[in-house]
Amino acid sequence: MESRSERDALLVRRLSLVAKVSGLTAEMQKHNQILAGLEMDLLRIELETGRDGSSEQLVRDLHEAEQAAQMAMAQRADCEERIKAAEKEVEAVDREIAASGALGGRPMNQQSMRNLTLFDLLARNWQCQSAVTGLAFSGDGLSVAFACADGTVAITAAEDREPPEKRVRVSGDLGQTTIRPREKPPVPLIVTAALGDATVPLTAQPRYGFLAGSAGSEVVPVSGAGDLGAPLFKAGGPVIALDRAAQAGIIAAGYENGVTLWRGTADARTFDLGKPLSALALSPDGRRLALGLDDELSIRPVQGSGAARNLPLPARAVSLQWSFDGAWLACGLENGGLALVSASDGSCSIVPDFAAPVRDVAWSTPAKALFASGAFRIAGWSDAALPLGGNSDGALETGHAGLVPIEAVAAHPAKPLVAAGSANGRIVIAKAGSRDELVVRPMGGAVTALAWSSDGRHLAASCADGTAAVATFPDQLFK
Template structure:
């Protein structure tokens, strides 16, 4: 590689491992052990990438003895190929982080399967009557929640699943609370909220549209639900107070919570939309509004909050990916342009950002410790 081409390398070129899949990457998950990430394709494929990297960025950084200037050399070789598993269905596999290094997926026959970091598949011993459309798991209390699009099923420590039937409204997205004591399910009318310890009637929370996704805050106090063209729904769980934040220029399809900043973050605007929950926007959508990154001409379509810093990763409709500071305009451009991002998630330690795109790119961007100043 000549010096001119080396100078033209981007941060994505230098920090990312990237693979080409045969179908759109629809979902991804890091395992609980922090050793691997799984990419789920639209064609039912599942591929796993170990996080260990023989040419990690920190191993390629050199600091000049004379001037203290840090440089990073390009990779000498492409990353090893992804670990492919058997195709278990012809549609996107519902995917969740399971115990230890395992992932949980659901086959087309409604059977839950463990997939370990090496790609080995084992039955989880849990089965429902038909295809599973949504799935979640909490290792804290060994509970697994799943939906066939109509009913909700709960399994405690791999016990036979218990059916919870809503009132003829169907179930789309589901999410267990961080402590696993509650499960929220999205319906055409909003949310249903159950306790997981006993089969009680659900609490109903009205929203103006079916939630695209459900996101619990880390303390379990709040729920955020992207509602597409209706904006984003915000629910205070204890009081059941709700607010719907409107006036987004494009549909809201992604939201997340920043624990370090105590903030709600959403896509759907021409900059990263953020609010501090010290002054939650329950009565006024302008209450607690925060700056996060820079304003532009292209809308944000995916957001993912850093787990330990007041940072958020965001992708734009142009395919640009940035990491921005919550509460300030500072941002780091990770990728300048590309195919639309379909999945975006940080590892639990905040060192890795996993990315899936519409053209089937699966990538892991690994940030050396010195890249983010405190």
């Protein structure tokens, strides 16, 4: 009888300790919400300072926000230590309970504490059945499509049913901004039938929906509701690369050793390239097509006459991106380098010494700059002083250096900001030429792609661990 009384006392004690841990965890979540709000305030003040110059009021606001952030971090650290101590007490009681046989010798499961991050508060995220390797926003910005490694396409609405504006609260006494967590889970993704047994290329339709290449050599329209339309045309083989020049209405579909061009109702034209294709990109006006072919870059006219321009490369091209005016082509290389090609004279300059393949490049009109992945920090240069012939005068020191390479970059469409994702899952937003950065997600699955919506409110991310996410930012954050 005495033994049973002791076990009952242990169970009562454990319930009390678990309640204590739950209360401390709720307190920790409150500290994280406060910190997330303060991070937003700090970034807003820094952006205002960069835009309008420093003022007495902005300096005072920045000082107060920094002090509040330090106090909040100290309070969070103290709360975390109290949680650790309480969890150790729970573990000790669990050992006593297991020894007493109150639960048949089985230890009780404990729910681990999970600190809320800015990503948890701002982003909707889903777990797909396979790695997510690419993404695209539709031309109207209403939906996002994620390309999965199992050949399916997963789609969601860009708009958040619980936007951060509805969850932001400013305390009346201290003026601190907090964001409460979501009350409901996000609407599940719409997943299409498999278009192949591996990732299919995606691109946006000019107004709504998407285009996807298939293993059956077809280019298929995909609606924002996940419906597959009748194929537009058939390429010369299973489609591995896809691009569209919206201005000219031209679609380029690349397959293993060739490319097929299609112009609306006109018949598709197929060209044998004679070499394995690794990447393609149409110029914004649709007049030129850039092709990564094994160890060379080929730029060919699509409209009008003219000969192809073939340039040798030190490594295979893995990414191609034209500048918005079509004057320059940035070519990311598989073995640690970046090639910059002038469209006017065909001159090519190699920027070496990248730590990893340059899988992503992004031109920014607001920042008047070029950004690239593949380095331990965001690589960037002013477009008025590109790194030609070893010149580094235009280098933009952007964000902090990390321990793992940047895998993906995306330039904000309206602000001089760039988002970057790393192999360790870290996602940050930085102002061009500034070391300050906002940590959106501290860690997670390796980031494979990032993209901003056309209005700059949403940032979509895809990850190698199957995570697909869309973060929606409050309007006041980037003002």
